[in-house]
Amino acid sequence: MSRLRDLEADILYVMINEAQLQARIAAMAQEIAADYADEPDLLLICVLKGGYVFLGDLSRALKRPHELDFMGVSSYGARTESSGEVRIVMDLKEPIAGRNVLIVEDIIDSGRTLDYMRRSLLARSPKSLRIVTLLNKPSRRAVEVQVDYVGFDIPDEFVVGYGLDFAELYRNLPYVGVLKPELFAHLNA
Numbered sequence: 001m002s003r004l005r006d007l008e009a010d011i012l013y014v015m016i017n018e019a020q021l022q023a024r025i026a027a028m029a030q031e032i033a034a035d036y037a038d039e040p041d042l043l044l045i046c047v048l049k050g051g052y053v054f055l056g057d058l059s060r061a062l063k064r065p066h067e068l069d070f071m072g073v074s075s076y077g078a079r080t081e082s083s084g085e086v087r088i089v090m091d092l093k094e095p096i097a098g099r100n101v102l103i104v105e106d107i108i109d110s111g112r113t114l115d116y117m118r119r120s121l122l123a124r125s126p127k128s129l130r131i132v133t134l135l136n137k138p139s140r141r142a143v144e145v146q147v148d149y150v151g152f153d154i155p156d157e158f159v160v161g162y163g164l165d166f167a168e169l170y171r172n173l174p175y176v177g178v179l180k181p182e183l184f185a186h187l188n189a
């Protein structure tokens with residue numbers, strides 16, 4: 001017999017609620033629109049899977065023409081620590097040569113994923129390349145990477161929801177929350 005898991009019951013506390021997320025995203029969208037005011041072309045590249053919720057809200061808040069593309073990158077298995085190994089599991093549909101590219105990330109932790117993406121996209125000769133991330137854990141940085149727009153700096157806690165997963169679950173929670181540590185403690189041991 002199988003039972004549906006109560007995802008909310010696994011959350012220790014809500015770190016950033018829905019209203020805080022939407023207010024910050026609206027402000028970021030305005031800043032981005034202003035920065036690209038003189039550029040007719042703008043391509044948002046969503047880093048899958050975690051970036052899908054942020055991309056949806058940022059794109060709708062961005063009141064100017066823009067196109068979307070998607071890239072699948074995988075650096076974690078069912079653990080909460082990066083292996084340091086980054087793989088492209090799904091590439092962009094179109095070339096980006098000559099385009100204004102904005103990478104849309106859910107969270108920057110060690111910086112390895114973004115550093116890898118940045119280098120691999122720069123090799124394709126975009127006109128410009130910038131990075132927007134909803135969440136940033138500055139204390140965890142192992143590789144320096146320049147980030148142009150940051151939604152929230154957060155402490156070193158493992159968070160889920162709003163696109164972020166643990167072992168592929170919790171992405172659909174509408175807020176950013178901290179998982180009860182007993183749920184993943186054994187994996188990092």
Ligand code: IMP
Nearest residue numbers: 050082108109110111112113158159164
């Ligand atoms: P980095 O390569 O260590 O910077 O890790 C970036 C990726 O790891 C993100 O795109 C997330 O998919 C994942 N990640 C890092 N920290 C967390 C977290 O607290 N919760 C869920 N996923 C995370």
Ligand code: MG
Nearest residue numbers: 050076164165
């Ligand atoms: Mg992930």
